[in-house]
Amino acid sequence: MYSMKKTCEKVGMSYETLKYYCNEGLIPNVKRDKNNYRIFDDNNVAWINSLSCLKNCDMSIEEMKQYLALCLQGPSTIPERKKILATKKQHLLEKQKKLQESINFIDWKQNFYDDVLSGKTEYVSNLIDVDE
Numbered sequence: 637m638y639s640m641k642k643t644c645e646k647v648g649m650s651y652e653t654l655k656y657y658c659n660e661g662l663i664p665n666v667k668r669d670k671n672n673y674r675i676f677d678d679n680n681v682a683w684i685n686s687l688s689c690l691k692n693c694d695m696s697i698e699e700m701k702q703y704l705a706l707c708l709q710g711p712s713t714i715p716e717r718k719k720i721l722a723t724k725k726q727h728l729l730e731k732q733k734k735l736q737e738s739i740n741f742i743d744w745k746q747n748f749y750d751d752v753l754s755g756k757t758e759y760v761s762n763l764i765d766v767d768e
Contacts, residue, residue, distance in 0.1 A: 637667070637675040647684045654684070662687055662700055664708065693724040694731075 644651050657663050658674060663684060669675050676684070690700050703720060706713040751757035759766055 637669075637677055638681065640674055640676075643676040643681060643684065646681055647688060649684065649688065657684070657687060660697055660701070662697070662704060664704070690724075693721075693728060695724065 638646065640651060640654060643649075644654050647654075654663075658666060663676075663680060666674050666676060666680060687700060690703065695703070699720075703717065706717050706720075748757065752759045
């Protein structure tokens with residue numbers, strides 16, 4: 637069993653975020669010790685890691701609650717959960733494409749600047765008149 641602090645260290649989450657997730661009901665079956673402090677087991681830790689992944693998929697708290705509710709219903713909801721994850725995956729792939737386009741632009745611009753600095757290419761700007 638792990639304390640809040642130890643759990644935060646294990647999952648790479650701030651204390652405040654873990655407490656918020658607990659208060660929002662996103663971590664079911666959390667036990668309490670004799671002093672009424674939350675304690676977490678390995679199953680809780682695995683679920684918290686899943687929550688972090690869902691958050692990184694741009695799931696809102698409400699979406700995570702809906703997903704959790706489906707998980708708690710058991711295997712009969714797997715098709716619905718798969719659909720939710722497929723939608724999130726598509727969103728991430730679109731985001732990845734946009735990020736790659738931005739990276740490609742930065743690479744192109746850096747190469748252009750290198751060529752200008754080395755004298756290989758004449759500097760041109762869409763913002764200022766460099767011929768003055």
